[in-house]
Each structure stands twice: as C-alpha cells, then as structure tokens.
Amino acid sequence: MALVKIVAAVALASLLLLPNWALAQTCLSDPAPSNEFAQVSNNTAYPICYQEPIDTNKAAYLALQQRHLLETFSKFLTPIHLPHPLMLVALNCERDYGTVSPFYNRDNRSLNFCYEWVDVVRKWAPAQKTSEGVTRANVIAGMWAGTLLHETGHAAFDMLDVPVFGREEDAADQVAAFIALQFSKDVQIAVIKGFAYFWRMAAKTGNDPPTASNPNPPADATARCFADPICAYSDEHGTASQRLYNTLCLAYGADPATFQDFVEKGWLPQSRAPDCGREYRQLALAFSKTILPFIDKEAMAQVRSSRWLLPEELQ
Amino acid sequence: MLIASTGCIMRNPPLVRYALALFLASILVSSSLMSAAGQGLTTITPNPQIQVAYIKPPVTADAAESAQLAATYAWLTTRRPLEELGVFLAPLKLPRPIKIQVDRCGAERRPYRSGDPVTICYELISKIEQVAGGIADPDVKLKVIVGTFIQAVLHETAYAVFDTLQVPVWGREDDAADRLSAYVLMQFSGEIATAVIVGSAEFFLVSSRTWTGSEFADTVSPEAQRFYNFLCIAYGGDNLDFGGWTQAPQGQDPLLPQHRASQCAYEYEQVRHAFDLRIMPYVNPDLALQVKAAQWLLPKELGK
Numbered sequence: 139m140a141l142v143k144i145v146a147a148v149a150l151a152s153l154l155l156l157p158n159w160a161l162a163q164t165c166l167s168d169p170a171p172s173n174e175f176a177q178v179s180n181n182t183a184y185p186i187c188y189q190e191p192i193d194t195n196k197a198a199y200l201a202l203q204q205r206h207l208l209e210t211f212s213k214f215l216t217p218i219h220l221p222h223p224l225m226l227v228a229l230n231c232e233r234d235y236g237t238v239s240p241f242y243n244r245d246n247r248s249l250n251f252c253y254e255w256v257d258v259v260r261k262w263a264p265a266q267k268t269s270e271g272v273t274r275a276n277v278i279a280g281m282w283a284g285t286l287l288h289e290t291g292h293a294a295f296d297m298l299d300v301p302v303f304g305r306e307e308d309a310a311d312q313v314a315a316f317i318a319l320q321f322s323k324d325v326q327i328a329v330i331k332g333f334a335y336f337w338r339m340a341a342k343t344g345n346d347p348p349t350a351s352n353p354n355p356p357a358d359a360t361a362r363c364f365a366d367p368i369c370a371y372s373d374e375h376g377t378a379s380q381r382l383y384n385t386l387c388l389a390y391g392a393d394p395a396t397f398q399d400f401v402e403k404g405w406l407p408q409s410r411a412p413d414c415g416r417e418y419r420q421l422a423l424a425f426s427k428t429i430l431p432f433i434d435k436e437a438m439a440q441v442r443s444s445r446w447l448l449p450e451e452l453q
Numbered sequence: 454m455l456i457a458s459t460g461c462i463m464r465n466p467p468l469v470r471y472a473l474a475l476f477l478a479s480i481l482v483s484s485s486l487m488s489a490a491g492q493g494l495t496t497i498t499p500n501p502q503i504q505v506a507y508i509k510p511p512v513t514a515d516a517a518e519s520a521q522l523a524a525t526y527a528w529l530t531t532r533r534p535l536e537e538l539g540v541f542l543a544p545l546k547l548p549r550p551i552k553i554q555v556d557r558c559g560a561e562r563r564p565y566r567s568g569d570p571v572t573i574c575y576e577l578i579s580k581i582e583q584v585a586g587g588i589a590d591p592d593v594k595l596k597v598i599v600g601t602f603i604q605a606v607l608h609e610t611a612y613a614v615f616d617t618l619q620v621p622v623w624g625r626e627d628d629a630a631d632r633l634s635a636y637v638l639m640q641f642s643g644e645i646a647t648a649v650i651v652g653s654a655e656f657f658l659v660s661s662r663t664w665t666g667s668e669f670a671d672t673v674s675p676e677a678q679r680f681y682n683f684l685c686i687a688y689g690g691d692n693l694d695f696g697g698w699t700q701a702p703q704g705q706d707p708l709l710p711q712h713r714a715s716q717c718a719y720e721y722e723q724v725r726h727a728f729d730l731r732i733m734p735y736v737n738p739d740l741a742l743q744v745k746a747a748q749w750l751l752p753k754e755l756g757k
Binding site for chain 1: 564615619621623625629632633658661663665669674675677678681682706709711712713716720723724727728731
C-alpha cells in the first residue's frame, strides 16, 4: 500500500512538474548521434521537442535533426539562467498558428522554430558560393542562429522583466547580434553575414513596403494592408532593409576593422556607419544592466571557447 | 479630429512652401502652445536642472525665410515654451543639468550627444509650419502644429533623459523616444492625449514620403512607422477614447489594422513597465500629480 502511495505521489509530482506543453505534444525521440553536436539533451532549463513534421516539410525536419540544432542550442543557452524553463520546439506553425515565422509564445514559455521557416531559409540561401563570398551553409547556419537568438531575446525580455523602451522586434534583433558578436571572429562573421544576406535578399526581392498602391488589392485584410504603401508600415517588425542595416551597424560598431568590408561593399551605407560605435555601446549598456546579471560567467566563458559551427558553415 | 472622426488617410497633400510663413507666430503670439497662464502652472517650481536658451537665428539672404525665422524667434522669446517644459519636468530628479535650446541646425534635427544641449531646430519648426500649411481645416491645422511641437520637444528631451539617468535602451533609440513621449502624454487627460498624439500622428501621416533602399539606414524611422507607433501606444493605453481607429467605415479599412491593434495593449504595458522600472524612481509622485492636474492647453488648442 505504501509503495502504491509512493508511486502515485511520484507520478503526480512528475505530472505537476511537467509544463503544460508536454502534456499536449508528442516529441519525436532523439535522433541517433551523427556528429560531435549530437547529445541527448538533459538540460531541464532548455528542454527540446521535435514534433512530427507534415510531409511537405519532412526535409526541413531532417535538416534540423541531422544538425542536432535544438540539442546544440539547448546546450548553448546553459549559462543563461531564466527563472522558468524555456522549451525549444521544432514544429509546423502555419496550420495551428497561422504563421511560418518562428515565435516565442508567452503563454507557455516556448520558443517555436517552424519547419516552414527552415524551408524558406533553405530556399533563399544561395545554391553555391556567391561572388561576395557567401556560402549556402553560411546563410543557413547564420539564419538559424540569428533566429533562435532573436526568439530567445523575446523569452528573456518576458521572463527577466526587461524594460524595453524601443520596439521589441528591433530589440530582439539586437539581442541576437550582441550575443553573436561575443564569439570568435569567424563565428561573428558567419552569423552576421548569413543574417545580413537573408535580409538583403528579402529587401531586394520586394519585401520592403511597397512604394505604390496595388490597383488590385488582395481580399484578405492583412494582405491588403501589407500591399498598401502606408499601411505596410503598421507591422511591428522593422522593414527588411532596416533589419539588415540595424544588425550590420551593430557589428561594425563593435569592431570596425572586422566589418569594414560591409561598408566598402555598400552593404552598410556610409551615412549610418560613423555613429555605429555609439549604437553598439548603448546596446552593451542595456545588455549589461538587464540580462548580464542572469548569465553565469564561468559557464559562459566555457561556451564562448567551445565550437558551435561546422567548418563549412564558417567559410 | 480628422483621422479619428473620418478614418480617412490624407497622403502627401501638396505643400505650400512659406505660404503660411507667419502662421505659427500669428496664432501663437496671441495664445500659447502651453499656456503659461494655465491653471496650476504658476504654483509649480520649474525643475532647476532644466536650463533653456533660444539662440537668435541669423538673417539670411532669403528674405521670406529670414522673416519666418524672426517671427518664430519673436514667438519663442515671448511665450517661452521651453520654460514651461521646465515646469512640466519639475517632478523629475536629475543628477545633472540638461540644457535645452532652439537653434539653427542646417537640418531638421541635430542628434543629441552626451553632454551637449538638446536642440530643437528652427528647421523643424519650419517643417511643421510647412506641413501644416497643406491642411485646409484650421482646427486640424492648429492641432497639428501644437501637437507636433510638443511631441518634438518631448522626443528630443527623451534622449537627454535616457543619457542622464543611464537608462538601458532596448530597440532603436529614436523609437524609444517616441514611445516614451507618447506614454507620458497618455498620463494626461484624454483631451491632451487626443490633441497632442493625434496632432503629431497626423503630422507624420501628411509628411510621409516614399522610402527606398539605403534610406532605411536612417536611425529615425519612416514617418508612417512612427504614425502607427503613436496610434498603437494611444490605443493600447485607452481603447475607449481611441477605439474608433479600429472600426472600419463602410467599405474602408480601419485606420489601425487588426494585426497591430491586437498588440497595442501589450506595447503600452511594455512602455509603462519600462517607465516604472527605470524612470519612476526619479519622479517625485506628489509633484507629478500637480503637473498632471494643471491646465496645459488652451480650449482652442484642445479643439473646443
């Protein structure tokens, strides 16, 4: 009888300890190790979950699984002490959430990394090395890292009660850039370059707000708004070009010598560059006042000296 | 209230350069932007750390421009709006002085630099007049001038407040200055919030231009983006006074689209939270109530 009670108590306790999401979702078992990043994630602060993909996005799931992206990122986040677990989920988003873009869900404290988004990045990444020296692996890794860090920024703002005076979407891009810029030069360049390439492509392919009204506006209200040269600016995100320039400016501001290339090639306009050092210092102040106190410095030193990207991603 | 009552969006009306060169002075010498004689203001001691100056503009080769500058200078030195800002900021405990001045800048803005004065540029005042010149309705015109001027002063001052209090600023600083000034204005009566926020939002709408390519590198956001940021803080702070923006007139879209409107309460709370954490500790709550209770705008400026 006592044993039954103990078993029941343990079962109840484990149920209570499980966040709500775990009761509602089925996670695929951990993939078999295939490279140095593969580890069974036992990080209770950052548990992971790969949900079953729909057939259309199977390749995206396999790409993440083979790279052990969530396991790797869970380990990467270890030094950041959030007051609650942050669940890292890979999933199909469009059907249930009406978006293909990754998002942080405040209601259940989960970072949702969408298979649909993985496919967007894979589609936009160059098939081969560009004349400006950007590789496919570079863009994919840079965008995955940049996006995961961006959503982690939202999670940190929420869970750490961070005062955010500016627009939160820009602030989350700042978190991503700032963290990436604390690593070795090759990692910095890979992540910033991948992120910048993506938003530059987005801007070039018509993702900034339109400059003229659409004579045949879409029937859907949101689509109609984004097709309008004024209403398109109602988006809580910056434009593709703004996101490109904001991030490059922080990189250049942190280390003008390393990122001089971006100014010389015209990726970052001369008009913005001179003040970027000040922008970076302002960000460093905000980070050190509001997030740094929650980072374990010894563990972070270890993370900073570890290898996170594959050789081909660093090219 | 043009944008709230009709929901229609005016886009780039033709601007009449200097057509109303003396408009600001002619209206405001006889009234004021922020009435110095307003009820309650005279009993509040101005913030001793706020120092103000009006730099006399030079005479230029352009006679119309010189006349406009002289008229603006005459109004400034008669009505002394920056001194009223000193009263407005009375509750704020500042560790060191902030100097605020009006000066010729050679541009509409002179970016704030730590230790330098906050500058409101004559060129910006000209721009406000110019944009307002394209508005036919005199009530709306007055509201745009008054609202935009007050917002511009608060916006520029926000930079110095962030710097002086070493406030951590997440996001783009210029947006942060907009959100802070909109939030502060929302602490006043619905009439003031309506007059100033709607006035300045209208300014951003009518002055909006087409942005492309490297123009997006500007640290100041596109006018249309600022327009929605203002609307969102106002609607997020008070969805009763500003609820009309989310209602679609027959056959039209609402001024504030649903996808943004649904986020606005969160955005407003976010700024409130940031303000409470990082600025409120420097605010004298008793003085803040006195400032809040004072009569800042004349009935005419409130659209009465």
